[in-house]
Amino acid sequence: MKKTMSILLTMILIMGLFTGCTGTNANSESDKAASSTELNIYMWQQYISDDLIAKFEEENNAKVNLSYMSDNADAITKLTAGGGQEYDLIMTCDAYMESLVDGGYVEKINFENIPNASNINDSYWTAKEYCVPYLMNYIYIIYNKDTSPVEIKSYNDLINPALKGQIASIDGARNLFPIALVALGYDPNSVNESEIAEAYEWLVKYNDNVVAYGNAEQNLTNGTASVAFTYDGNASWAMSELGKDNNLVIADFENDPVQLGFDLYVIPKGAKHVDLAEKFLNYITDPEVMAANLVEYPYSCPNDVAVQAASEAYRNDPARDFDYKQNVFFQEDVGEAITIYNDYYQKLKVGE
Amino acid sequence: MIQRNSFKRKTLPALAMAGPVSIWMILFVTLPMLYIIYISFMSRGVFGDVVYTFSLDSYNTLLDSTYFKVIVKSIKAASLTTLLCLLIGYPFAYYIANKPKEVASKLIMLIMIPFWTNSLMRLNSWLLLFQTSGPINKFLLFTGVTDTPLNFVYTNGLVMVGLITSMLPFAVLPMYSSIEKLSKSLLEASADLGASKRTTFFKITLPLTFPGIFSSIILVFIPSLGMYYVTDMLGGGKVLYIGNIIKNQFGAIRNWPLGAALSVLLILITGLLIFIYTRFAKIEDMEVV
Numbered sequence: 294m295k296k297t298m299s300i301l302l303t304m305i306l307i308m309g310l311f312t313g314c315t316g317t318n319a320n321s322e323s324d325k326a327a328s329s330t331e332l333n334i335y336m337w338q339q340y341i342s343d344d345l346i347a348k349f350e351e352e353n354n355a356k357v358n359l360s361y362m363s364d365n366a367d368a369i370t371k372l373t374a375g376g377g378q379e380y381d382l383i384m385t386c387d388a389y390m391e392s393l394v395d396g397g398y399v400e401k402i403n404f405e406n407i408p409n410a411s412n413i414n415d416s417y418w419t420a421k422e423y424c425v426p427y428l429m430n431y432i433y434i435i436y437n438k439d440t441s442p443v444e445i446k447s448y449n450d451l452i453n454p455a456l457k458g459q460i461a462s463i464d465g466a467r468n469l470f471p472i473a474l475v476a477l478g479y480d481p482n483s484v485n486e487s488e489i490a491e492a493y494e495w496l497v498k499y500n501d502n503v504v505a506y507g508n509a510e511q512n513l514t515n516g517t518a519s520v521a522f523t524y525d526g527n528a529s530w531a532m533s534e535l536g537k538d539n540n541l542v543i544a545d546f547e548n549d550p551v552q553l554g555f556d557l558y559v560i561p562k563g564a565k566h567v568d569l570a571e572k573f574l575n576y577i578t579d580p581e582v583m584a585a586n587l588v589e590y591p592y593s594c595p596n597d598v599a600v601q602a603a604s605e606a607y608r609n610d611p612a613r614d615f616d617y618k619q620n621v622f623f624q625e626d627v628g629e630a631i632t633i634y635n636d637y638y639q640k641l642k643v644g645e
Numbered sequence: 646m647i648q649r650n651s652f653k654r655k656t657l658p659a660l661a662m663a664g665p666v667s668i669w670m671i672l673f674v675t676l677p678m679l680y681i682i683y684i685s686f687m688s689r690g691v692f693g694d695v696v697y698t699f700s701l702d703s704y705n706t707l708l709d710s711t712y713f714k715v716i717v718k719s720i721k722a723a724s725l726t727t728l729l730c731l732l733i734g735y736p737f738a739y740y741i742a743n744k745p746k747e748v749a750s751k752l753i754m755l756i757m758i759p760f761w762t763n764s765l766m767r768l769n770s771w772l773l774l775f776q777t778s779g780p781i782n783k784f785l786l787f788t789g790v791t792d793t794p795l796n797f798v799y800t801n802g803l804v805m806v807g808l809i810t811s812m813l814p815f816a817v818l819p820m821y822s823s824i825e826k827l828s829k830s831l832l833e834a835s836a837d838l839g840a841s842k843r844t845t846f847f848k849i850t851l852p853l854t855f856p857g858i859f860s861s862i863i864l865v866f867i868p869s870l871g872m873y874y875v876t877d878m879l880g881g882g883k884v885l886y887i888g889n890i891i892k893n894q895f896g897a898i899r900n901w902p903l904g905a906a907l908s909v910l911l912i913l914i915t916g917l918l919i920f921i922y923t924r925f926a927k928i929e930d931m932e933v934v
Contacts, residue, residue: 366693366899373694458796464882465897505799505881516777517798632689635898640711642885642893 329381329566332573333358335371336384337556340428341577342589349576355569365389372398377563381570384427387555388467388624390420399423400560406571409578412598417555419623424557425574428592430524431621432468432552434544435531435612441519445544448476451520452498460502461509461518466631466638467624468552469496472522475549481622484630493637500641510534513541526592529612543615553621555595678912685905693899703906712890716910719886722801723869726808727816730865731858733809734816738857739850741817742824753821756814768807768878772798799881807875815864823857824850859922867915887911 338361346357360380362368368385372393376383377400385393393399401422404410413426434445442455451460451472462469471481473492483489505512509523510531521528532539558577560570576582583599587607594600600608627634688700706712741752759767774781775797782794797803827850835845873888887907894904 364896366896369693369899500883503883504796505883507882515779516794517796632900635900639890639893639898642882643711643715643890 329569330355331358332356332382332566332569333360333380334382334384334573335360335362335368335376335380336382336558337362340384340556340590342586344589345577345582345586349573352576353569353572357573369393372559372561375563376561377565380561381564381566382558382573383561384556384558385424386624387419387426387557388626390424390557390559391626393559394420394423398562400562400564400567402560402574403571406568407575407578409575409580412578412580412596414595414597417595419555424559425578426555426557426595427577428526428590429553429555429595430526431593431613431618432463432522432524432554433528433615434520434522434546435513435528435541436520436544437513437540438542439540440516443520445520446547447549448472450544451502451522452476452495454502456502456520458502458504459518460499460504460520460522461512462499462503462506462522463509463524464506466634469499469638469641470634471552471622471624472549473499475622481550481552482625482627484627484633486630486633489630489633489637493641496641497644500644524592525612526590529591529610532610532612539611543612545615546617546620550620550622551617552624554624681905681908681912684901685909687902689900689902693901695901700902703900703902706903707906707910712907715885715890716887719870719888720914722805722808722886723866726805726812726869727862727866729805729809730812730816731820731861734813734861735820735858738817738820738824741821742827749825753818756817759810760814764811765874765878767810768875771803771807771810771879775803799879799883801880801884803879804876804884807879808869808872811872811875812865812869815868816861819860819864820854820857823854823860827853863918863922866918870914871911 332355334357336359341359346359349355350357362371362384365386368383369389371380372383372385373396376398402425404422407425410425415421417426417429418424434448434451436445441459443450443453445451450456470489470492473495474481474483474488476495477488477491479485479488479492483492504518509518509521510527512518513521513531514534521531528541528543532541535541558574560567564570577586578596578599580596580598580602583594583596584602584604584607587594587599587603591607591610591612593613594603684695685703686699686701688696688698688702690696741749744752773779776782777794777796777798781797785791785795831849831853832845835849836842840848870886871888871891873886873892876884876886876889877892887910891904891907891911894900894907
């Protein structure tokens with residue numbers, strides 16, 4: 294009796310091991326012909342208003358499933374590994390668009406179904422047929438005017454030894470190397486190895502002044518750092534966190550350009566709910582909707598009409614009040630040179 | 646008939662007992678590990694993908710001074726963590742083991758309580774405590790120990806604090822169980838024969854609890870080599886150990902073959918340690934309470 298029981302229990306255990314693998318995909322096939330009721334989006338966390346998502350769900354009688362990435366590389370992995378099987382919209386950035394289009398990883402978008410896209414400023418739009426820009430980020434320098442030992446007017450001021458242990462910085466090869474290349478007078482998207490090597494030497498000095506990579510805005514507000522190389526959206530957070538006592542100012546650059554990057558939506562090849570994805574893109578480019586989104590996430594926005602419709606607080610945000618907004622460069626696809634960047638970046642991070 | 650019987654008597658129960666675990670281990674440990682080893686011999690594509698052609702590039706890169714330095718640095722840091730955990734943990738384990746059972750179980754509980762909080766929370770609280778405007782700096786300024794706030798955060802020292810606090814229970818528990826198992830009669834005999842407390846400790850207690858010490862070493866050393874999130878959070882991306890490098894290769898840098906080769910190296914280091922361990926102690930001594 295005991296023996297049969299034990300055999301039975303073992304059988305149940307073993308069966309239990311395999312049941313997890315089946316039965317989950319049952320409902321995804323049937324809803325293709327009729328209009329979709331499910332939309333799967335892969336994007337950054339803390340980047341879109343939950344209320345607006347709920348409203349979209351209600352209007353279209355659909356369920357939106359949001360999944361979040363932790364790194365731009367994650368989105369690329371999803372896109373190149375047949376992302377259309379799982380997702381209908383994936384967020385990526387302008388720098389990758391050329392490769393993604395060349396590799397055939399993204400679907401052409403039918404803009405007849407997205408009339409609101411005309412609200413977006415054309416000059417900000419790369420690979421126009423394949424993506425819809427969402428929000429954008431200036432990556433610039435802000436500093437505490439009371440505690441920073443140096444008044445910063447160019448990237449070269451950042452390697453001043455007086456700033457040792459004072460800089461809170463964002464991370465990533467393609468964010469750090471461009472400022473070094475600009476400081477040295479080269480193309481920020483250089484593919485020339487000797488120029489990248491020189492930029493590495495410049496960054497070694499920069500690295501000496503960096504107290505920490507990541508969490509730049511928190512390190513500024515809690516006093517760990519007095520200078521930050523960060524996104525304007527994060528600067529906005531830091532400035533409003535300090536409120537009336539705000540002593541953070543945007544570095545008054547005279548000549549050096551700053552990086553401007555876009556986050557945008559693409560439809561991965563083979564996406565299953567394209568109709569709903571297009572509806573969503575039209576929804577989020579609607580000026581009223583985007584203006585409401587900007588209240589919660591006050592990043593820079595390429596949707597000019599939405600910016601005009603946005604709240605006064607957004608339009609007067611000190612984090613976006615600087616006069617060299619036109620003096621920008623974009624991150625471009627550097628092709629195979631990315632391995633040179635990565636190798637030097639690794640060396641930079643390891644070196645002591 | 647005899648064969649059938651022995652199947653029923655021997656093989657079936659063994660299969661029933663070990664089968665599920667074996668399937669689990671094959672599916673989730675052995676296969677992934679083989680896949681890692683396989684990838685480590687492939688090449689990297691421009692787009693960060695894995696190109697399935699044989700290459701020893703990743704292993705050649707490992708010999709590069711950059712990575713060699715990190716490996717040495719990580720081993721040093723993990724050794725220091727282990728040493729400090731032993732120095733703090735052994736006296737504590739000894740103290741608990743000599744208390745009555747009820748008290749001992751309460752003391753053990755005290756070690757476990759911090760683990761009810763998520764480890765990221767605990768690490769973040771170290772940052773909050775030690776940051777420039779944090780309570781510790783405020784206290785030091787108030788008492789006049791220092792005039793300007795001291796910089797504790799994002800240093801090797803704070804990373805070490807994080808590692809030790811995360812690993813201490815894994816050091817205490819095996820040592821506690823082996824000290825507790827130590828027969829009191831041996832200590833009494835030693836005292837009867839005129840040995841001082843000190844001599845008894847070094848000649849009887851320490852050698853007999855060595856298996857416990859060694860399992861502590863393994864349980865602390867190996868994870869602290871790989872705990873990249875402690876260095877990530879408390880080191881501010883400026884302190885990098887081998888775990889961070891592996892994470893970067895699979896994440897931001899997207900060189901999976903190199904990441905895999907580094908993982909293989911980590912597996913080899915672990916294997917070597919366990920091999921040494923089996924030389925010193927029987928496997929049944931390696932237990933955690």
